[in-house]
Amino acid sequence: MSTLIIFDFYGVIGGEIAPKWFRNHFEQPLADELKSKYFIPADQGLYTFSETLEMMAKDLGFSYDEILKEMLSYVTLNTELLEFILKLRKDNDVALLSNAAKGIYDILFPNLRLGEYFDKVFISAYHNMQKPDLNFYKLCVDSFNKDYDEIYMIDDNIKNISHLNELGIKGILYKNNQELFDILKK
Numbered sequence: 001m002s003t004l005i006i007f008d009f010y011g012v013i014g015g016e017i018a019p020k021w022f023r024n025h026f027e028q029p030l031a032d033e034l035k036s037k038y039f040i041p042a043d044q045g046l047y048t049f050s051e052t053l054e055m056m057a058k059d060l061g062f063s064y065d066e067i068l069k070e071m072l073s074y075v076t077l078n079t080e081l082l083e084f085i086l087k088l089r090k091d092n093d094v095a096l097l098s099n100a101a102k103g104i105y106d107i108l109f110p111n112l113r114l115g116e117y118f119d120k121v122f123i124s125a126y127h128n129m130q131k132p133d134l135n136f137y138k139l140c141v142d143s144f145n146k147d148y149d150e151i152y153m154i155d156d157n158i159k160n161i162s163h164l165n166e167l168g169i170k171g172i173l174y175k176n177n178q179e180l181f182d183i184l185k186k
Contacts, residue, residue: 002147004092004093006095006151010098018035045102045125050107081177095118131157153171
């Protein structure tokens, strides 16, 4: 049986960073509006992560270093899930599909070697498209040039998985490791 398992990064592999920063400094819904204002263009490849932080510093009255230091304090990795992914790779193709700005992983996760965990990595900014655009998922799946019996997409955001059946992808809403492990071990 041939299976492709695709993972989101923020909220699944690593903790949320930008939403946490904005919620720490601004009330809802302004925090969400500002996060979208700065990070949707970055995730689309219009600005690098560093350029985005520079714009935030200028516009919002913080220093670049303050923003970066705080964001770095939020960096967490789901090491239990990463260990599980290594086991999954033995019998499955595994990919990462993430909405993210250019350079963000190099800055926030400098020691994380994504290639150790994933056969292929797709970062939205490098492809000028982002989830939930079906073309982004299709790009990932087609890159393997295989016919799969099953394809899964694990994401913590329901809007990123609710329409994937159109491509034959089964969306799994990530809630916690144990629930995900139980689903994928079946």
